[in-house]
Amino acid sequence: MISHRSPNDRFEKSGLVKSLVLSDLHIEFSTDAPLLAFGIGRGSHMAWPLDERAARMILFLDFDGVLHLEGEGHLPRDGTDFCFLPSLEALLREFPHVRIVISSSWRERLAFEALIAPFAEDIRPRILGVTPPRGSGVPHPFAHREGEILAWLQAHGAADEPWVALDDAEWQFDRHKDRLVACGSFVGFDAEACAALRAHFESTRP
Structure with missing residues (x-):
């Protein structure tokens, strides 16, 4: 269910219903509902024509410690949620060939609609989906995130x-x-991370 609510950003949890309010977008969903599985829904297809296969880049995106400071394993509640997202989106607009797959652990806690709600409307269509759950892919003693990414690519x-x-x-x-x-x-x-990411994007610019 989507409705307009308060402009204040917050995450609330109450009983079987969770609410994520970002800007003026309000999304509610039941915790009994299945979360998005990788490769399902928006993640089930590539969002660019096949004739552009030689001119694309996939960004696997984490949230905590990237789009806002590390939240110590919980969703931020202090108003700093996604404070660096505008900077990333500004960079992405310079490189329209880049598509996004969410690799953050948030993917295991939020429905897909809530997961992409923080992103600007022009960026959301470029989000292909999410990586598979932890433990997917070739087992590795510590490189779980890498394994999940490789599993998504293979699938x-x-x-x-x-x-x-x-x-x-x-x-x-x-x-x-x-x-x-x-x-x-x-x-x-x-700024340092932005410059490094720009270099990767430039290397595949059409």
């Missing part, structure tokens, strides 16, 4: 496509650290 026939991860969990990457733009957990998406 969507995109194993050979260029990609980059924007994440603060550097230790969760092993063989593909060259594809990682690491943010400081208590720094977030700053």
Whole structure:
């Protein structure tokens, strides 16, 4: 259910209903409802024509420690939620060939509609879906996030496509650290991370 509510950003939990209010968009969903599985719904297809296969880039996007400072394992409640998202969206607008897959652990706690609600309307259509649950892909002693990304790529026939991860969990990457733009957990998406991500995007600009 979508309705207009208060402009204040907040996340509320009460009984079996959770509410996510971002800007003036209000979304409610039941915790009994299944969350989006990777490859289902918006994540079930590539959102660009096949003739553009040589000119695209996939961004695997984390939230905590990237779009806002690390939330210590819980959803932020202090009004700083997604404070760095406008900077990332400004960069994405310069590179329309980039598509997004959400790799944040939020994907296991929110319905897809709530997950993409913080993004601007022109950016939401570029979000392909979410990575599979933790433990998917080839088992690895520590690089779980990398394994989830590789599992998504394999499942969507995109194993050979260029990609980059924007994440603060550097230790969760092993063989593909060259594809990682690491943010400081208590720094977030700053000018240094923006410059590094821009370089990745430039390398695949059509």
